[in-house]
Structures are given as structure tokens and as C-alpha cells.
Amino acid sequence: MKRFKKLKILNELYRYKLIGLNYIDDFHIDLKTQNMQSNYQLPNSLESLKNIVLNCHLCQLSKTRNKVVFGEGNPNAKLMFIGEGPGANEDNTGKPFVGRAGNLLTKIIENVLELKREDTYISNIVKCRPPQNRVPTETEANECMPYLLKQIDIIKPSIIVTLGSTAYKYLTKDTTPISKIRGEIINYNNIKLIPTFHPSYLLRNPSAKKFVFYDMKKVKNLLKN
């Protein structure tokens, strides 16, 4: 094995130790390709996954969080909302979208989509609050991504609505500005993904509400078919 690869593995192990992990699952190294494959697999039930996420210390957000915000809603939801990350209210309660932006999201669900909030599933890119509500770093988003991907895999929504530019960018890796891409129907692993503006943005820019209204009408039509 190349020296560089060895150093990379050592570096990774020291990093785990530094953040308090004293056990990691075994991993297999293919000596031909030098690819590392972890045997570690996330569970296929939301409850078991939640238990893991509640005890996660993989990134620095775990040091400053108050509560982990796993996500909530109907485990069989056809429609899933994905935000950026918890704010102060969410960090205090452990529930997603419960502050002012959350109240607006609930109104949108009830008044435009004519659904109950609990009929949908609501989650975030990162499950712990970034200090001062800053945008999660790419490393933080990547560390947390397997949890979100597993949530999507378990819930199997037919439609995902990403809220704001960060959620769209980190989930799809597409950097098209949200003002250009919002309202488009994107094929995301055979799930219809519709990016729209974040409710916090709407609180600061009420004139943009009409665009979210159009986008949600589209979602409503898709849900009917």
C-alpha cells in the first residue's frame, strides 16, 4: 500500500480519536484498487437510525449543539422537505422548522398544498445547529449526508422539495443559483426534486412568496397524479 494512503488512514483514525470515538467498525482495503470499504451500514428503520444520529459526534457541530434535530413526520410520506440545518428554536426543541420560518412552512403546507404538516416528512442537510446559524461547511454537510440519504431511502418519497440554495446544492452537488433553478422538476434518483426558496428568505423578502406559491402548486399537481 502506498505510503500516502497509509498516512491518510492514520490521519483519519487520529481525527476520530480526537472527536471522542474509541471504536470504529472494521473496513476492508482492496489492495489492487486501494479503495477502502467500510462494513458499517446504517439501519433500515427510522427509529434505529434516529438512535445513531442522536449519539453522533462525527463533526464539530456536535460540540456546540443542544439537541440533535433528526427530522419528523410521516415515515411513509410522499412529500419530503429538506432544509439547511436547525436554528435556535430547533436546537432547543429537537424538532425541525419550529421557529418563524417553520411557522411559515407549516402555513404553506396547510394553505397551498392543503396537507397536514404531519402528512409530510421534514428534515435537514445537517442535524445539528451551526453556531450563529452560519451555513454548514461542506465537511459538515458531507459527514451528515449518509443520515439524510438513509432517511430518503427509508421514506421513499415521490417528491422532494429542497428549501433554499444550501439544501439544493449539498444534496444534488449542482451549483446553479437557486433563483435560476427554483420551480424546475429535477430527476433525483427517480424522485422528483423541486427546489424552492427557503422560508427564512421569504420572511426577509415577502415579494418572493409568489414564486414559492407557483412551485407548491406544481408540487400539488404532481401529488395528484
Ligand code: URA
Ligand atoms: N431552517 C432550516 O433550514 N431548518 C430548520 O429546521 C429550521 C430553520
